Amino acid sequence: xxxxxxxxxxxxxxxxxxxxxxxxxxxxxxxxxxxxxxxxxxxxxxxxxxxxxxxxxxxxxxxxxxxxxxxxxxxxxxxxxxxxxxxxxxxxxxxxxxxxxxxxxxxxxxxxxxxxxxxxxxxxxxxxxxxxxxxxxxxxxxxxxxxxxxxxxxxxxxxxxxxxxxxxxxxxxxxxxxxxxxxxxxxxxxxxxxxxxxxxxxxxxxxxxxxxxxxxxxxxxxxxxxxxxxxxxxxxxxxxxxxxxxxxxxxxxxxxx
Amino acid sequence: xxxxxxxxxxxxxxxxxxxxxxxxxxxxxxxxxxxxxxxxxxxxxxxxxxxxxxxxxxxxxxxxxxxxxxxxxxxxxxxxxxxxxxxxxxxxxxxxxxxxxxxxxxxxxxxxxxxxxxxxxxxxxxxxxxxxxxxxxxxxxxxxxxxxxxxxxxxxxxxxxxxxxxxxxxxxxxxxxxxxxxxxxxxxxxxxxxxxxxxxxxxxxxxxxxxxxxxxxxxxxxxxxxxxxxxxxxxxxxxxxxxxxxxxxxxxxxxxxxxxxxxxxxxxxxxxxxxxxxxxxxxxxxxxxxxxxxxxxxxxxxxxxxxxxxxxxxxxxxxxxxxxxxxxxxxxxxxxxxxxxxxxxxxxxxxxxxxxxxxxxxxxxxxxxxxxxxxxxxxxxxxxxxxxxxxxxxxxxxxxxxxxxxxxxxxxxxxxxxxxxxxxxxxxxxxxxxxxxxxxxxxxxxxxxxxxxxxxxxxxxxxxxxxxxxxxxxxxxxxxxxxxxxxxxxxxxxxxxxxxxxxxxxxxxxxxxxxxxxxxxxxxxxxxxxxxxxxxxxxxxxxxxxxxxxxxxxxxxxxxxxxxxxxxxxxxxxxxxxxxxxxxxxxxxxxxxxxxxxxxxxxxxxxxxxxxxxxxxxxxxxxxxxxxxxxxx
Numbered sequence: 001x002x003x004x005x006x007x008x009x010x011x012x013x014x015x016x017x018x019x020x021x022x023x024x025x026x027x028x029x030x031x032x033x034x035x036x037x038x039x040x041x042x043x044x045x046x047x048x049x050x051x052x053x054x055x056x057x058x059x060x061x062x063x064x065x066x067x068x069x070x071x072x073x074x075x076x077x078x079x080x081x082x083x084x085x086x087x088x089x090x091x092x093x094x095x096x097x098x099x100x101x102x103x104x105x106x107x108x109x110x111x112x113x114x115x116x117x118x119x120x121x122x123x124x125x126x127x128x129x130x131x132x133x134x135x136x137x138x139x140x141x142x143x144x145x146x147x148x149x150x151x152x153x154x155x156x157x158x159x160x161x162x163x164x165x166x167x168x169x170x171x172x173x174x175x176x177x178x179x180x181x182x183x184x185x186x187x188x189x190x191x192x193x194x195x196x197x198x199x200x201x202x203x204x205x206x207x208x209x210x211x212x213x214x215x216x217x218x219x220x221x222x223x224x225x226x227x228x229x230x231x232x233x234x235x236x237x238x239x240x241x242x243x244x245x246x247x248x249x250x251x252x253x254x255x256x257x
Numbered sequence: 258x259x260x261x262x263x264x265x266x267x268x269x270x271x272x273x274x275x276x277x278x279x280x281x282x283x284x285x286x287x288x289x290x291x292x293x294x295x296x297x298x299x300x301x302x303x304x305x306x307x308x309x310x311x312x313x314x315x316x317x318x319x320x321x322x323x324x325x326x327x328x329x330x331x332x333x334x335x336x337x338x339x340x341x342x343x344x345x346x347x348x349x350x351x352x353x354x355x356x357x358x359x360x361x362x363x364x365x366x367x368x369x370x371x372x373x374x375x376x377x378x379x380x381x382x383x384x385x386x387x388x389x390x391x392x393x394x395x396x397x398x399x400x401x402x403x404x405x406x407x408x409x410x411x412x413x414x415x416x417x418x419x420x421x422x423x424x425x426x427x428x429x430x431x432x433x434x435x436x437x438x439x440x441x442x443x444x445x446x447x448x449x450x451x452x453x454x455x456x457x458x459x460x461x462x463x464x465x466x467x468x469x470x471x472x473x474x475x476x477x478x479x480x481x482x483x484x485x486x487x488x489x490x491x492x493x494x495x496x497x498x499x500x501x502x503x504x505x506x507x508x509x510x511x512x513x514x515x516x517x518x519x520x521x522x523x524x525x526x527x528x529x530x531x532x533x534x535x536x537x538x539x540x541x542x543x544x545x546x547x548x549x550x551x552x553x554x555x556x557x558x559x560x561x562x563x564x565x566x567x568x569x570x571x572x573x574x575x576x577x578x579x580x581x582x583x584x585x586x587x588x589x590x591x592x593x594x595x596x597x598x599x600x601x602x603x604x605x606x607x608x609x610x611x612x613x614x615x616x617x618x619x620x621x622x623x624x625x626x627x628x629x630x631x632x633x634x635x636x637x638x639x640x641x642x643x644x645x646x647x648x649x650x651x652x653x654x655x656x657x658x659x660x661x662x663x664x665x666x667x668x669x670x671x672x673x674x675x676x677x678x679x680x681x682x683x684x685x686x687x688x689x690x691x692x693x694x695x696x697x698x699x700x701x702x703x704x705x706x707x708x709x710x711x712x713x714x715x716x717x718x719x720x721x722x723x724x725x726x727x728x729x730x731x732x733x734x735x736x737x738x739x740x741x742x743x744x745x746x747x748x749x750x751x752x753x754x755x756x757x758x759x760x761x762x763x764x765x766x767x768x769x770x771x772x773x774x775x776x777x778x779x780x781x782x783x784x785x786x787x788x789x790x791x792x793x794x795x796x797x798x799x800x801x802x803x804x805x806x807x808x809x810x811x812x813x814x815x816x817x818x819x820x821x822x823x824x825x826x827x828x829x830x831x832x833x834x835x836x837x838x839x840x841x842x843x844x845x846x847x848x849x850x851x852x853x854x855x856x857x858x859x860x861x862x863x864x865x866x867x868x869x870x871x872x873x874x875x876x877x878x879x880x881x882x883x884x885x886x887x888x889x890x
Contacts, residue, residue, distance in 0.1 A: 030511040146511075154513045156665055156691040163527040166490035170576065171320050171522070173292045173310040176492075178578050180290070188490040188578050213528040214489045214543055223578060 004053035007039035013059030016139040017084035050076030060086040074129040081133045089243040094122040138208035162191035164212040169196035210243040217252025259423040260438035272299040279344035307390035312498035325518040327663035331704040344380040350404035351570040355498030361562040367616040367857035383408035392571030394459040400568040403450035420446045468556040475886040484544035486579040491524035493573035502861030505854045534690030557867035605873045619661040619706025636685040654739030655714030655876045661706035668692035669853035671736035685735035711856040724752035724812040730823025754781040759803035822848040829890035842880035
């Protein structure tokens with residue numbers, strides 16, 4: 001089999017996930033031995049057009065122009081991977097969906113020159129196109145990225161397991177930030193795969209990997225409010241920071257109350 | 258029991274003796290909490306600790322265990338970890354008891370070499386509790402605050418010195434030269450433990466048999482309330498000293514050929530715990546998983562292994578964001594129980610397999626033949642490469658093997674040949690998941706790994722002299738094909754034989770070229786049905802689900818054994834349909850499918866209430882399981 005052609009695309013995002021991919025230095029040469037990076041504007045000077053075997057899309061869709069680009073990506077790529085929380089759920093850009101402003105008001109608030117600005121509510125890419133695989137996180141986890149690459153090379157389903165961060169946190173024998181420190185940690189409803197990075201460094205989980213499977217955000221929101229005394233507005237902000245578009249985290253934000 | 262006195266300033270001497278021979282692990286401080294960790298000096302030890310975040314289980318049943326190193330789909334070698342002698346210093350009685358429970362899981366049947374190696378290299382110095390920990394309720398099960406089994410040495414802090422009980426020869430060597438305890442000191446030790454027990458405020462009332470009591474209260478409203486609160490985070494199971502469930506996974510490097518077969522701690526609280534190919538999940542509802550965990554701890558474990566499933570260490574309560582607490586739950590049920598009813602607890606069939614070989618290592622088997630059955634189903638004929646293995650390999654109809662493709666994984670697949678077949682055996686496999694799809698890519702002459710057979714098969718003995726009614730749906734005919742052939746081979750031993758077989762479409766029927774021969778078996782009927790017929794296809798048999806064939810059954814109810822396998826929904830309606838017509842659950846046998854990661858009653862993925870489908874089944878008499886809490890289908 002010839003080496004699969006990979007392409008990396010960027011929609012509305014901070015480029016942090018692409019940067020993470022470049023951080024696989026220790027195994028970069030091995031990876032390059034197995035794949036062919038055909039299109040990666042951030043990383044190389046010469047880029048080639050499609051078709052591609054695997055397309056990694058970073059970022060959320062925030063404008064009609066990006067939507068056109070995304071549809072084109074789908075046509076050109078055999079497999080499409082949503083890379084990072086913005087592409088999976090809308091991510092940080094999706095905060096604007098909940099401001100209560102119209103698109104025009106928002107555009108005026110952010111930009112001074114409006115003649116070339118046209119924005120739409122922020123969505124993850126599977127709102128518009130079928131997506132084959134998801135890499136969650138802000139930014140993505142490199143181990144998970146490599147696991148996916150290996151699985152795709154092998155032609156198997158990686159069967160990622162999105163149970164909660166608590167599992168990995170407990171395995172690291174961390175002191176529970178919520179139970180023992182009273183911090184509003186979202187680890188219990190957030191998908192694992194990050195090896196509990198933030199809680200292991202003493203920072204509460206902010207839910208960047210989106211809802212865990214069988215997420216019970218309502219119950220955690222109740223704890224935030226009743227046990228930790230958080231304001232309703234703070235709780236809503238927490239659940240809308242990265243994945244407010246998801247039905248699971250919407251419940252934490254009290255959307256169906 | 259031999260009792261020794263150790264002055265507190267002699268603790269150094271004992272520690273130094275341990276250090277000479279062992280890596281020593283004990284409770285150390287992690288901020289304001291405690292963890293078991295390697296210790297260099299006796300000063301690091303925090304012997305007044307209450308409890309640790311993870312139990313010392315992590316030293317026997319590793320959170321991540323590499324089992325087999327592989328290079329090709331059938332080339333693997335057992336991972337041998339360097340055998341370091343370890344001493345666990347200061348293990349509380351609850352955790353010692355938990356280790357005894359895990360011993361039953363890992364060592365009783367199919368002894369697990371990875372657990373066994375770590376366990377036998379580890380010395381346990383227990384430490385009796387002087388004061389109750391915040392969430393513990395060990396006294397309910399008599400697993401604390403004191404202990405007299407399961408250790409090499411056991412210490413009790415008498416204030417100015419330690420009393421040491423000797424539990425093994427190794428332990429005795431370590432305390433040689435110290436003075437024996439006097440009567441006064443023995444009395445003081447007893448007083449200290451009794452006082453501690455008196456101070457325990459958290460109890461589960463165990464006067465009534467907890468197993469029966471919980472089974473009677475399976476529908477209690479407390480479970481709904483708890484499930485609404487539960488975050489399904491799995492924290493409780495991760496910190497539990499008796500939880501053993503694990504997931505098996507092949508991890509490859511970038512060559513995508515070389516890698517390791519690993520196991521990781523898993524949790525029944527996770528949605529993915531029971532997930533199989535096509536993303537089918539057997540326990541999707543949180544309430545079912547909440548109950549599976551708590552019932553397992555307080556009842557099922559006892560039924561499965563005849564040891565305690567909960568030792569009352571209280572870690573699950575400490576870890577829980579929502580304060581879900583077995584003590585409170587039990588108190589609430591006991592205060593307001595459901596109506597009493599007759600309950601009989603499931604008793605697993607007794608079967609013990611002991612072997613010195615590593616039960617995880619598959620044997621190499623070559624694909625001798627591949628026959629296409631449907632668009633996505635093939636029948637593979639396998640032959641073991643090793644002549645001795647080949648000659649010694651026997652199985653019963655209805656049992657299964659684990660087919661291993663290193664780098665992709667293992668999959669439990671029923672054997673579709675018959676028990677009289679010697680030399681080769683067959684598997685009829687639908688390509689739906691990673692392993693089965695990779696298998697479908699292989700050719701005649703390729704070599705895979707196979708281990709087995711596992712479990713209990715069809716009741717061939719009980720069927721002798723009786724009629725057989727075989728009901729199958731789709732791929733479910735595969736494990737029943739052996740029965741058809743065995744009946745053909747020993748026709749005079751069985752009565753009338755009727756086969757009802759359904760598939761979604763005519764193209765989904767298996768073994769179509771064998772029907773003619775089956776129909777020629779004397780006193781045998783074969784009725785076929787399909788859910789739908791694609792336009793333009795010729796079909797002269799029945800259309801409808803398999804139960805629509807029931808009016809053709811001519812076997813008498815009195816002297817017939819029913820054997821059935823198919824999708825759960827088909828078996829459900831078949832079994833209910835027959836029972837409505839007066840057939841008894843004693844005469845009905847079903848073959849169940851669940852996620853099976855080990856086949857050896859260890860990984861826990863296949864648990865259905867107290868039942869291990871992998872070893873207690875996959876074939877069950879329906880009467881045995883119909884009253885399981887939570888049901889079957």
